[in-house]
Structure formats: C-alpha cells, structure tokens
Amino acid sequence: MSFISYSFLLFAAILLVIYYSIPARGQWLLLLGASYCFYAQSGIENLVFILLTTASTYIAARLIYRAQAACDRKTAKRRSRIWLWLCLGIHFGLLALCKVRFTFQNVLLPMGISFYMFQSMGYVLDVYRGSIHPERNPFKLALFVSYFPQLVQGPISKYQELAPQLLGQRCYNGKQVSFGLQRMLWGYFKKLVIADRIAVAVLALKGPEHTGLAFLVLSCFYAIQIYGDFTGGIDIAIGLSEALGITLPENFVRPFFSKNIAEYWRRWHITLGRWMKEYVFYSVSVSAPMRRLSKSARKKWPKFGKRLPVYAATFATWFCTGIWHGITPNFLLWGMLNGLVIVISEELTPLYQKFHSRFPWKSKPWYGALEMLRMFLLMNLIRIVDLFPNVGECFRRLGTVFTPASVPFLELGLGVVDYGILICGCAVMLCVSILQEKKGSVRQLLWQRAGLRYAVVLGLLLAVLLMGSYGIGYDAGNFIYNQF
Amino acid sequence: MKKVKFAVALGAAFIVLILLQMLLVPKYMLHSQEGALIGEYYDNAGSNDVIFIGDCEVYENFSPITLWEKYGITSYIRGSAQQTIWQSYYLLEETLRYETPKVVVFNVLSMKYDTPESTGSQSRREAYNRMTLDTMRWSSSKWNAIRASMTQEEKEKEALLTYIFPILRYHDRWSRLTREDLTYWFGRDTVSHNGYLMQAGIKPFQAAFQEPPLADYSFGENSWNYLEKMRCLCEKRGVQLVLIKAPSLSPVWWEQWDAQIEEYAKQHNLLYINMLDHQREIGLDWTTDTYDAGLHLNVYGAEKASAWLGKLLADKCHVPDRRDDETLAAAWSEKAARYYEQKRRLENEKN
Amino acid sequence: MDKLMGILLELNPDIDYEKETALIDAGLLDSFDIVTLVSEIDDVFGVEIPAQALTPENFNSAKALYGLIRRLQEC
Secondary structure, eight states: OOOOOOHHHHHEEEEEEHHSSSOOOHHHHHHHHHHHHHHHTOOOOHHHHHHHHHHHHHHHHHHHHHHHSSSSSSHHHHHHHHHHHHHHHHHHHHHHOOOOOHHHOOOOOOOHHHHHHHHHHHHHHHHHTTOOOOOOOOHHHHHHHGGGGGGGOOOOOOHHHHHHHHHHHOOOHHHHHHHHHHHHHHHIIIIIIIIIHHHHHHHHHHHOOOTHHHHHHHHHHHHHHHHHHHHHHHHHHHHHHHTTTOOOOOOOOOOGOOSHHHHHHHHSSSHHHHHIIIIIIHHHSSSSHHHHHHHHHHOOHHHHHHHHHHHHHHHHHHHHHHHHSSSHHHHHHHHHHHHHHHHHHHHHHHHHOOOOOOOOOSHOOOOOOOHHHHHHHHHHHHHHHTSSHHHHHHHHHHHHTTTTOOOOOOGGOHHHHHHHHHHHHHHHHHHHHHHHHSOOOOHHHHHHHHHHHHHHHHHHHHHHHHOOOOSSOOOSOOOOOGGG | HHHHHHHHHHHHHHHHHHHHHHSSSOOOOOGGGGTTTHHHHHHHTTTEEEEEEEEEEETTTTHHHHHHHHOOOOEEEEEEETTOOOHHHHHHHHHHHOOOOEEEEEGGGGOOOOSSGGSSHHHHHHEEEHHHHTTTTHHHHHHHHHHHHHOOOHHHHHHHHHSSSSGGGGGGGGGGGGGHHHTTTOOOHHHHHHTTTTOOOOOOOOOOOOOOOOOHHHHHHHHHHHHHHHHHHHHHHOEEEOOOOOOOOSSSHHHHHHHHHHHHHHHHHEEEEGGGHHHHHTTTTTTTTTTTTTBBBBBBHHHHHHHHHHHHHHHHHHOOHHHHHHHHHHHHHHHHHHHHHHHHHHHHHHH | HHHHHHHHHHHTTTSSTTTTTTTTTSSSSOOOHHHHHHHHHHHHHHHOGGGGGGGGGHHHSHHHHEEEEEEHHHH
C-alpha cells in the first residue's frame, strides 16, 4: 500500500477512528494489527520476511542478554559477542542477498527491508552494549520492528525513543491530530505537486542527447525532486504518527540551508546518519586496530596521525552508507565521494581559518548565502552519481558541462503551466523553510489564528487536489526511498 | 464557538469542492457530444417499447423519430462510444429498472472485444469508459459496470473512487477549461434525439477498407458470458431480445463472426438480423448516406435504416403503434420539431 | 581534571568548558572532535573508552566526561 494511494488514506482514516474509540490499553495491539494489514496488503511474502526478522531479532537479543548474565565476565563477553556477530551476519547477509538479487535479477526488495533491518539491528546492538534491556514480550518487539508509518522509508528510530511511546496509552488530542494531518497534507503537497511533476523533466533530461548546461539543470531538478519526494514522504510518515500520538524522530532539518557537506549530513536523512555514526563510525574509530594504527601513525606524523583513525572511520561509514543505498558501483562511488569531500574540507580547515582571519566576511549574510549555494551545487554534483547506474556515462556527461548547449525546457514533458506551478511551489517551500528557521513551527504559529489556519489548509488541500500529479495520465510512481 | 467556526469552515470547503467538481468535469455539449448520451435517458424513461443498446453503430445509425413517425414505435437508444458488451449488459439491467420494453435491440459488433485490454489504445478506452459511465445514475448496475470496465491503469490507480468523486479524475482540467465549461457549469442542454446523435455531413464511401485477416475468429469467453446474461435477463423480464448488426461497412464484420451469432440465435430462438445483407432493400447509397466514408450513417442513411428496421419490428415483433395515445403523440411531436430544426440547421451550416 | 581541560581547550579554545553542559546537544563538539578526544584520553589517562560509552550524556560537559574517565579507571 503506497502512501500515495486512495486506499492508504482510507486505511489511515479508519485506523484513526478505531484507534481513538477503543480502550487505550488495546491501542498497541491495534497498531500491530494495522501494521501487518498494511504489510500483507503489499504482498504476503513481505509479511513473511518481517515476521522472520522479528523472530530472529527477538531471539538474538534474548540470547545476548542471557550470555551477558554469565558469572564470569570474560565468558560473558565472549559468548555475547559470538551471538551478536552471528545475528549481524545473518541479517546483513540476508539484506545483502536481497540487494544483490534486486540489482542483478531484478527481484523486488521486500518492502522497507533496509529500514526495518537497520532499526532491528540497532536494537540488538543496543542490547549488546547494555544501553537497554531486551523486550520480553515478542509482540511488543514486533510492533517496534514493524510500526507501519515509518516502515517504507524511515525515519529509523531507536528502541529507547520509540518503544515506550508505542506501548503507552494515548487519548484523543484534537490539536495533535490536527497537527499530524496538516503535516501529512504538507507532505502530499511536496510529493505530488512538486516532486512528481519535476520527475518528468528529470527523466527526460537523463536522455543521452542532453549535455552541457542541461546536465547542470538536471542536477538542480533532481535536487528539487528528491527533496520533495523524500521529505514529503517523511512528512506523511511523521504526520500520521503524530496524529496517532507517537513522535517519530525528525529526519530533515532544512538541509539546503547547510553551509558545508558535514553539516548537510547532520540535517539530511538524519536518522540513517545517526545510525551510521553510533554503530559504524564510533565503533570503527575506537576499535583496537584503529587505536594501534593511530599510535603508530602518530609517531611518524604527530598531527595527521591523530586524525587518521577519524578519516578511516569516515570512509568506513560512507562505504556502508553507500551500500545501504544499493550494491552497485555508482552508490559506492557516491558514498566515497561524500567521505572524500568531508575529509578534504577537514584537512583544509587551517586554510579556511587563515582565509577568514584575512577577510572577516564569515558573519555577513551574503557570505552565508554563498556558502549555501556552494554546498547546494557541490551536493548536486555528488548526487548526480545515483541517477546514472553507469558511472562511466555519468563522467562522460560531466565532461560536457562546459560545452555550449541550450536546454529545451518546453520539450521535457512539462508545459508553461507546469513550470509556473513548480516555481510557485518551490517559492512556497522556501518561504516555509525560512519561516521555520526564524520562527519555529509554522503550524504552531497558525494555531492561534483559526481563520487563517482554515484558509491555509484549504488552500493547500486545493493545491494538492488540483495541481497534484496523480491519477490517470500521470506516470509519477512511488517514493524514491521506497526502493531501499 | 470553536466548533461553530470549524463547522462553517468545513461547510465552506465542501461547497467549494462541489462547485469545482461541477466546473471541472467535461460537459460534452459542443465537443465529443457522445459523452452526454447516457445521462439524457432518465428524463425520457418509462414509455419506450424498444430499447437499443450498443456502440456508435446504434446511436449514429438509427433514428427514433423516424420509428415514431412511420410506425408509431416509441424507442430510446442507450448507445455510447465504443460501448463494450459488459457496459451494454449493465445499461440494459439499469434500463429495466425504469421500464419494461417489448423489444431490446442489441448491436453485436462489440462481441469482438473480450476484455478492456483488447479494445486497443488504453487511454482512449479509459476516456470511453468515462463517457459511458460518468453520467449513469448510481445503482448497483453502475457499480458493477465500472468494475467490469476498468482498464489495467484504472485498476492500478484505484479509479473506482474517481467515479464516485469525479473531481479526482478531472482535477487537472482547470488549465484547459473553455467557454463551454462556464456556459454549462450549472446545467446541460439535450444533445440527442432519444439517444440519436445527428450528423448531416456527407463523405462518400470510396474503397473497401483493408483489414488483415485474424488468426482466430472465435469470440471470447467473457463476451459470450455477457451475451448469455443479457439473453437470460430479457427472458426473465419477458422482453424480446433482437440481435442486429448495423449497416456500417467498417470495421469489418467477418463472415466467421456472423456465423457464430447466427448459430447462437438459432440455438436460443432469437431474431438475428445482419443489416449488411439487406443494404439494397434498405436503399442505402454509400455515396450520400455516410458522413465518414462508411463507418457510420448520416441522418439520411439513419432514416432509411430506421424505416426498414421499424417495419420489421412492427411486423415480426409486433411492437404496437402508439400514435393514438394523445399524451405520447404530443410529446413526440415536440421531439420531432426539435429534430427537424436541428436537421435544418445542420443543412444550412453545410451549404 | 586539569589534564582533561587541557585536552578540551586544545580542541576548541573558544568554549567555556567550566559552564557548558550541552557540548553535544548544542553541536559544539562534532563526531570528529569526539573521536579525537577519545584517543587523547587514551594517551593521557590510559583509559579505553568503548563505543557504547560514546553517548551525549557522557560528553555533554567536562564534568560528565571526567566522571566517565573515573568510572572506567576504577574497573
């Protein structure tokens, strides 16, 4: 069941009504049932997959916990480590197998597998590290693994923050439900009005005849598409969850306002970044081999040696982030490029500092804008790699950027009206982002002004209804991140 | 206070949506008038002795006015563009809720389409579905007709809901609205004459259409099913079912198809008339009686075809002459006046 | 404690470590700083900070960090 289907809206509406009319202690069971309905509706084999993952996660966490209780600390550590690695090996092996089959045999991935696998493994790792106690009730764990709003494209939650909410009891709160629905509407606006409209031009611009300037236009269009698509989908997920009284972690904090790539990655797909940081970056950077490497490196180059483990961990993290997206050369390259840019900018820090002490522009607004533009363009170039599975093709196109060529805007499948809608839509997104940056939640601002709020909601509703790319004659398909 | 405000906002939103929907749906008043046909029936239901069902070969080739004037036969054509046999069946089912005619005439050309996929271009199929189904009144017949008619794309996109709320289907028409949409925002005209859509142009038939022979001429299982359902329904309601093949030269009506219908009719004791075999008796002249080189008849051809078929309906099916009924006569003379007025107007435009 | 302050000031001399209690939550130290900090602490105190101890609670203030080091030294 896709978020952009009528049946999903109907499903959500029915769920909300039942959810707030049954005794609150049954709410979590209802959510579990609803999650499985949601899943089964998209194919029964999806359900089998998530049930197996739930069972193995439950068992692994219990085994690790029991092993840790052994009286001898050394044995405890050894045993729990064996269970952990077995668990991680099986799950990530399975995930990798699915991804390989997806890449080479075109077998569809079980829905949302990359997301719930990571969330489950985060849980197992937290149990291993002793941060949490494993759940005793398998059904309660099942709800944490398969809670449906976040299943298909995240955000990836941590057990500590999500489970207590899922298992708690909630009564109807009009403001909360209203906020949730408003956020869903905003998500649909970004997805249907903007992302799915510009998707047509992105697809056309990928054609081999478009070189030169068109390549740059493609990179900008793709940035808009993926922003609308991914943040829109997350808004729908978080919004629905909010209407259910459950707060999911934010996945985006206006990423295009970042001034450098490292900051961008703290504001874009935050929950995946957090997972990678906690379980890959830190683990690698403080692991025993790294410490040894760092010690010997520091003898040779005292300054650089200190940074070496950080850099190694950065690349390891980006390698994992790359293959999380797909086991193809272009995603690996994409990951490495991100790592490379972050490491280079870290190495250049002294240079920047010198520059800033010579030219005190850093606090000037125009300089900030320039930095954002630089980040935007740089990120666009890196992102282009995931548009072309063929890396060679990508570089060939990049090579033509400076050859003169006109961009046939009106031959890309979009008309003047479409461009008008896109420009207005992007302007609205920009204004909302600036407002959020300066004044915080827009919904909160509107809450005291009922008349204005109704007008805004109706306007947004009409925009989605009338300008959305949905229904017969529109090719726009699913969310980009549903394929991971 | 808060609740009142909310209710007012909700009501306003509802009204805006209704008005928008009325504005956005296609009107079929000036262009693609065949889209308006199905909805025009309801004001004319109740007193028809003959009901035609089928595709363009019924609503372009037969004129109820001629049937009335020559034989006193009251009739209505429930035809629509590329009407498939499942649509015909459900339209018949619906019609029988409003009245019980003596005879139902079904044009068998649509037997050749076994599924929505087999009708060719799917986007056109979808447009034709809307033309047939959008103006049907709500009943289980409409619901079932929609479910039977949806194309693959419609099913994938859950179009069922868009038949309930057509604004979801036509949401993007705001950028293509014309004066027609404003003129007919709140009301429609009648475009047909009891389901007959008048054409007065002339484009002579020139050469036989070349259609490649088929690998398999047998009609599909689905088509047979619906024909059978149609027959049983008529039998149950005591209505005589007459199968015809209207006199259109294209698309080709293959001999092998003809034989299958012949066989079916014989088996169930039905009247089947292939009007292509009676062109001379009808008096069709393909240099003057068609407006699109043999696909459909124009008004002159339709009048001839109706005169011929009417005699047959009166003689063989004993459809009564109602010209003595004063109320009916008054109503039909009004219809006839409109008919001749349009005919005159079209002829003037032509010259 | 003084040794720890030395390490911290070397990382970023502009922060008031005596008072600041949201080094991580406010984004004053990023993950690069944390890893550097871990290896410095290893050098100076001879304490290996494990990955699971890398949480905001342990790194949000100099005091919390010192507490962590003391705990690890004890066991």
